[in-house]
Amino acid sequence: MAWYPNAKRMEVQPEGDDQPAIRPTQFILHSIAAPWTPRRTYEYWRDSTYLESHFGIGYDGSIAQYIGTQTRADANYRANRRPDGTGAISAETASDDEATDPWTDRQLATIIQLGAWLHREHGIPLRICRTADDPGFGYHRMHAAWSDGGTDCPGDTRVAQFYDVVFPGIVKAAGGAPAPAPRYEPYPGEKWLKSYPTSPVITAMGERLVDEGCDAYSVGPGPEMTDADVESARLFQIKLGDAPEHCDGWLGPLQWAALKIPKV
Numbered sequence: 289m290a291w292y293p294n295a296k297r298m299e300v301q302p303e304g305d306d307q308p309a310i311r312p313t314q315f316i317l318h319s320i321a322a323p324w325t326p327r328r329t330y331e332y333w334r335d336s337t338y339l340e341s342h343f344g345i346g347y348d349g350s351i352a353q354y355i356g357t358q359t360r361a362d363a364n365y366r367a368n369r370r371p372d373g374t375g376a377i378s379a380e381t382a383s384d385d386e387a388t389d390p391w392t393d394r395q396l397a398t399i400i401q402l403g404a405w406l407h408r409e410h411g412i413p414l415r416i417c418r419t420a421d422d423p424g425f426g427y428h429r430m431h432a433a434w435s436d437g438g439t440d441c442p443g444d445t446r447v448a449q450f451y452d453v454v455f456p457g458i459v460k461a462a463g464g465a466p467a468p469a470p471r472y473e474p475y476p477g478e479k480w481l482k483s484y485p486t487s488p489v490i491t492a493m494g495e496r497l498v499d500e501g502c503d504a505y506s507v508g509p510g511p512e513m514t515d516a517d518v519e520s521a522r523l524f525q526i527k528l529g530d531a532p533e534h535c536d537g538w539l540g541p542l543q544w545a546a547l548k549i550p551k552v
């Protein structure tokens with residue numbers, strides 16, 4: 289169980305002892321919609337909610353850690369801990385009540401140092417999470433599966449800072465080059481899709497459809513192509529805003545490219 293040497297340790301119990309182990313593969317940033325110090329955030333986790341994060345960062349850049357990084361924390365819904373034992377490390381950050389203000393320079397410096405340490409300590413790769421399960425760095429509202437019923441966290445200003453300052457800063461502080469540009473599955477052809485194939489590509493397609501909120505599955509997604517895949521793909525075509533004649537559940541090359549299925 290790892291504790292960040294630069295953070296003040298304020299362990300939340302019984303969660304710290306009771307919650308299962310994770311193998312951390314992601315770092316997810318939040319705004320807590322309150323101008324709280326790390327201690328005040330600790331008191332909130334201790335006294336009034338079970339949705340704790342691993343870290344809390346105040347406006348002045350001070351940082352506390354509430355849960356060991358190899359123990360589940362509960363701020364990120366399905367990313368907290370997956371069936372394969374992987375999970376996300378989370379940090380709440382002080383913000384205004386609407387979570388609309390920018391991170392301060394001191395918060396940015398602390399976030400960047402923490403991100404670089406998580407890369408060194410846990411091997412979190414220097415890339416932005418392409419999907420809800422993809423190892424890397426992200427922010428709460430980035431993927432639907434990371435919140436129960438949607439979230440505005442963090443606000444637009446901080447999302448812009450994430451791309452402009454936070455992620456490039458972590459890459460630089462970690463002394464690394466960013467991971468190579470993501471590679472996506474090439475279009476397999478409509479004929480192949482219509483043959484109802486069994487393939488890991490179909491699982492990856494289904495996972496991306498679910499990630500986009502286009503989920504007609506009662507089980508799965510899995511490697512065997514089913515009518516639930518076709519219906520989920522149809523929902524995605526509608527989401528893209530394509531004309532009705534292009535919303536038949538069979539993805540065309542441009543729709544496939546828009547789905548950005550990570551290479552399996």
Ligand SMILES: [Zn+2]
Nearest residue numbers: 318319428441
């Ligand atoms: Zn959040």
